[in-house]
Amino acid sequence: MSLFGKYLKGWRFRANRPSLEEGSEIDVFVAETNGTSGRAYVGDTELVVEGAGPEAVEKQVRVRVTEFDETTATGRGELIEIVGESSYSG
Numbered sequence: 001m002s003l004f005g006k007y008l009k010g011w012r013f014r015a016n017r018p019s020l021e022e023g024s025e026i027d028v029f030v031a032e033t034n035g036t037s038g039r040a041y042v043g044d045t046e047l048v049v050e051g052a053g054p055e056a057v058e059k060q061v062r063v064r065v066t067e068f069d070e071t072t073a074t075g076r077g078e079l080i081e082i083v084g085e086s087s088y089s090g
Contacts, residue, residue, distance in 0.1 A: 016043040017073040020065045027083055028063055030056045044073055051079035060084035 020026065020042075028040035030052045038052030040063070049056070049063050059082050068075035 017045050018042055019070050020045065020047070020068045020075055022065050022068055024065050025080065026063055026065065026077075027060055029058065029060050029086060031058075033057050038079075046074045048074075048076045049079050050076065056082055058086040060086070 026042075028042060028047060028049070030038040030040050030049060032039050033052055033054055033056065035053060036051070038049040038056055038061075040047045040049055040052075040061075047063065047065070049061065050066075052061060056079065062080040062083050063077035064080055065075055065077045067077075
């Protein structure tokens with residue numbers, strides 16, 4: 001193995017459209033809400049988060065993925081809990 005190969009061993013690139021598996025739990029930041037559900041973005045993937053009201057906006061939340069369409073990189077999930085604050089909160 002070349003020195004360059006040794007240096008890059010184990011490296012991988014993150015996808016801008018990650019695939020989400022139904023039933024999995026992930027932590028995301030809620031960007032906006034319509035009052036009863038919120039929207040979170042993971043790269044170019046959009047996730048509608050049921051149960052994410054105004055109190056969840058700009059917070060890190062744990063979500064259980066309930067639906068995901070890899071073709072359109074969109075899905076739905078349900079709010080489990082708020083787990084953290086945004087680093088932008090002041």
